[in-house]
Amino acid sequence: MKKFLTLIFSVTALTFCGCAGKSTQAQASSSEPSGDVSAYLQGAYVSVADSEAKLTAAGFEVLSKFKSVKEGKTIVFTCPTLKKEAAKPNRANIAVMKLFVDDQEKTISFSNPVYFGKAYMQDDYNHATFSAVKAKLEGAFPGLKNSEDKMEFDDLAGFHFTLGMPYYEDTKVLGEGSNEELLAKLKNYKKGKGLAYELKISDDTTLVGYSVGRGTQRFVKKIGRANAGLLPWPIVVSGGKATMLQAEYYIAMNYPLLGMMQFATIASVPGDVIKDLKKPFK
CATH class of the missing domain: 3.30.310.70 (TT1751-like domain)
Structure with missing residues (x-):
């Protein structure tokens, strides 16, 4: 009976992603990890x-x-x-x-x-x-x-890179206006070349992936191309504001082995990211 209930739980958990009926050998777990x-x-x-x-x-x-x-x-x-x-x-x-x-x-x-x-x-x-x-x-x-x-x-939930650095909730406002106006600006700036994706999450919230400038984007080569998947940069359009995760947070979260000395080599990048992503909203 115990084995049967375990099987039922595993099948149910794997349907959470909207993929019921597709088999896999991997199984979900309800127990949070301990350690790294x-x-x-x-x-x-x-x-x-x-x-x-x-x-x-x-x-x-x-x-x-x-x-x-x-x-x-x-x-x-x-x-x-x-x-x-x-x-x-x-x-x-x-x-x-x-x-x-x-x-x-x-x-x-x-x-x-x-x-x-x-x-x-x-x-x-x-x-x-x-x-x-x-x-x-x-x-x-x-x-x-x-x-x-x-x-x-x-x-993970309370992460920040070091003292004085931003947390997850310390987002940066890039622009303000109606959601429709903000999305239109992202689509129209340079004919939408920087827009990588647009995903409507709810009636009031859209997640957008946007490209930072070519010069800014090169920082991934300095600190490790293996983690280049952090690009394009996510922008949240919600409640009349366009916001981004602060670069000091987002980069460090995607590069958890990044040391203080290595971060110093890209010290200008957080400011450059903000400048790049504010441009469409001017």
């Missing part, structure tokens, strides 16, 4: 086209294929579970996950739904929900391994 959690799930090379096909077959929706670094692309994707969680107040950033396909190094790297789920959902985090999304990725891409980039699970 990897920021990425890494594996052997799969082409962009084949990666997109695998994601689609597993029930995910591909939103964008973005050139984040030379010979490397970020595939941005979502699913019903992520969109449902993102519809909760101040949780829009969790609406998408990223897959970085590195044509140069012949590897792939997924953002770990458990890692970013805990960071972005904070007290609203439900482990069974995000473990189920992770299990679907592991089922679609067998052989994924945990990255060396990791952080203590219990530290």
